[in-house]
Amino acid sequence: MGNPIYEEHSPEGIGRYVAIMTAYNPALMENVKSFLEAIQFYGFATIDSKYDERDGH
Incomplete structure (x- = not known):
């Protein structure tokens, strides 16, 4: 699990x-x-999620 802290900004x-x-x-x-x-998923997976501190979801 990780939090992105810097994103590429070139086009x-x-x-x-x-x-x-x-x-x-x-x-x-x-x-x-x-x-x-x-x-029944097998293999590699990337899952993006967001968390809203206002409602805890």
Whole structure:
């Protein structure tokens, strides 16, 4: 799990992360693991998520 801290800003690099700060959130990681197992996903996966501090979701 990681939090992007710097993103490429050139026209051809928009959306690419230059630096990501590693984070650890066991509850979120377990939710993602459970979801991937439930859909019987095998392989590598990248999951983007957002968190809103205003409502905790």
